[in-house]
Amino acid sequence: MDFLSNVEPYRIKVVEPLKITTHEERQQVLKKAHYNIFKIPAEEVFVDLLTDSGTSAMSQYQWAGIMTGDESYAGCRNWFHLEEVIRDITGYPYILPTHQGRPAENILMAIHLKPGISALGNMFFDTTEAHVLNKGGLPIDLVIEEGLQTDQDHPFKGNVDIDKLEQTIKRLGREKIGIIHVTVTCNNNGGQPVSMANLRAVREVADRYGLPFYLDAARFAENAYFIQQREAGYASKSIKEIAQEMFSLADGCTMSSKKDGLVNIGGFLALKDEQKYRQAQQFLIALEGFITYGGMAGRDLEALSIGLREVLDQAYMTNRVRQVRIFGEQLLQAGVPALQPIGGHCVMLDMKRFSPHIPQEHFPAEALAAQLYLDSGTRACGLGQLAFGSEDAQTGQVHYSPLEVVRLAVPRRVYTDNHLKLVADSVIRIYEERNKLHGMQIVWAPPVLRHFTADLAPLQE
Ligand code: F0G
Numbered sequence: 470m471d472f473l474s475n476v477e478p479y480r481i482k483v484v485e486p487l488k489i490t491t492h493e494e495r496q497q498v499l500k501k502a503h504y505n506i507f508k509i510p511a512e513e514v515f516v517d518l519l520t521d522s523g524t525s526a527m528s529q530y531q532w533a534g535i536m537t538g539d540e541s542y543a544g545c546r547n548w549f550h551l552e553e554v555i556r557d558i559t560g561y562p563y564i565l566p567t568h569q570g571r572p573a574e575n576i577l578m579a580i581h582l583k584p585g586i587s588a589l590g591n592m593f594f595d596t597t598e599a600h601v602l603n604k605g606g607l608p609i610d611l612v613i614e615e616g617l618q619t620d621q622d623h624p625f626k627g628n629v630d631i632d633k634l635e636q637t638i639k640r641l642g643r644e645k646i647g648i649i650h651v652t653v654t655c656n657n658n659g660g661q662p663v664s665m666a667n668l669r670a671v672r673e674v675a676d677r678y679g680l681p682f683y684l685d686a687a688r689f690a691e692n693a694y695f696i697q698q699r700e701a702g703y704a705s706k707s708i709k710e711i712a713q714e715m716f717s718l719a720d721g722c723t724m725s726s727k728k729d730g731l732v733n734i735g736g737f738l739a740l741k742d743e744q745k746y747r748q749a750q751q752f753l754i755a756l757e758g759f760i761t762y763g764g765m766a767g768r769d770l771e772a773l774s775i776g777l778r779e780v781l782d783q784a785y786m787t788n789r790v791r792q793v794r795i796f797g798e799q800l801l802q803a804g805v806p807a808l809q810p811i812g813g814h815c816v817m818l819d820m821k822r823f824s825p826h827i828p829q830e831h832f833p834a835e836a837l838a839a840q841l842y843l844d845s846g847t848r849a850c851g852l853g854q855l856a857f858g859s860e861d862a863q864t865g866q867v868h869y870s871p872l873e874v875v876r877l878a879v880p881r882r883v884y885t886d887n888h889l890k891l892v893a894d895s896v897i898r899i900y901e902e903r904n905k906l907h908g909m910q911i912v913w914a915p916p917v918l919r920h921f922t923a924d925l926a927p928l929q930e
Pocket of ligand 1: 519520521522569570571572594596597652656685687725726727735736
């Protein structure tokens with residue numbers, strides 16, 4: 470592609486006005502939200518980089534598809550459209566629609582796990598981990614060492630450590646493992662891709678021990694694009710061909726369509742095995758709905774069937790990954806410690822290097838998230854000690870989260886480079902005065918998944 474590939478391959482037809490607030494107003498909003506950015510009303514946010522999930526802008530074709538929604542309880546036409554598209558991309562014959570990714574994970578883990586049985590993967594996303602634990606299972610992260618080093622360059626930092634995978638199976642015993650579930654791209658370390666060679670190696674190990682191997686495909690198209698750009702032998706293949714090869718190596722996948730489905734709600738579970746499909750159907754009907762809608766409206770099934778085709782477009786994806794990379798590079802050039810290389814859907818800031826004067830138990834990620842909101846009305850997500858760590862109130866013992874990061878997730882087709890420049894300038898401004906950043910303390914928090922609802926306060930006002 471020529472220089473046109475540096476530009477958005479679409480123009481804007483509908484706009485959503487943003488509210489401009491003052492510093493004082495943001496101060497009030499933040500206080501009222503108990504310094505937890507999840508509790509800030511979205512209308513008070515200027516650039517919302519909390520998540521890339523369910524926040525995509527749909528195309529005119531998807532909106533037109535919405536009008537063709539067939540809301541019949543059983544066998545609506547939109548379901549057949551969606552089933553055909555998913556079969557075409559994944560090659561899996563058995564598809565079950567779900568209202569988002571986590572019910573698909575719940576059903577898959579219910580089929581493969583029971584108490585005391587482990588689930589192995591690169592890095593489990595928090596909801597997937599919760600479903601593994603809910604079944605009494607034990608999630609084990611086996612991402613390569615480089616995947617946890619924020620300042621090391623590696624083209625596929627989402628890769629599974631194959632030696633560790635095999636050693637873990639040998640150590641625990643084959644009968645103690647229920648499933649291998651690999652996330653593409655790996656969300657927890659910043660949307661880092663998994664190579665085809667690595668997926669092939671996981672398949673070989675799975676076959677050697679007779680283990681089922683699935684993909685968490687939330688960002689499968691972004692992963693396929695990185696393979697095209699970075700892995701030998703894939704440069705002339707289309708994103709779709711690469712995705713098809715990725716899926717062919719696994720026994721099925723869970724999918725949160727709210728990412729690479731380019732829709733605001735939706736998900737699915739897709740399988741190769743008919744027996745498992747029959748089992749999954751029973752869970753689906755009890756948990757989500759009939760097998761041809763699974764918690765989604767007919768119109769949403771249609772929007773997804775179109776979005777799944779659009780996400781495979783080379784021009785779309787080139788610009789998508791370019792936008793996130795340019796955003797991240799502005800920060801790197803200013804010396805801000807962002808995770809390298811820049812991933813597919815977000816820029817992550819390493820708070821251990823950003824503000825080493827704030828210990829992890831004083832929640833530096835939440836301190837920056839609050840400051841970013843104050844400075845520019847930007848909303849970002851802290852993913853560190855508050856989300857993944859714990860402190861024992863009795864013994865005072867701290868269980869540390871391995872990463873302490875702030876994630877700036879970029880919604881698809883929503884913000885311009887100008888919005889992201891505003892955020893980059895704001896991060897750089899705070900970084901230049903990082904010594905002024907103060908830690909936070911918990912005023913109230915639930916025992917698990919505490920970052921969503923905790924009340925916080927600054928250590929020093
Ligand atoms: N798997 C991955 C890799 C995810 O990133 C998510 C969601 C899920 C599964 C669950 O899907 O939300 O549709 O039920 N990630 C969002 C995020 C919430 O902000 O990264 P869901």
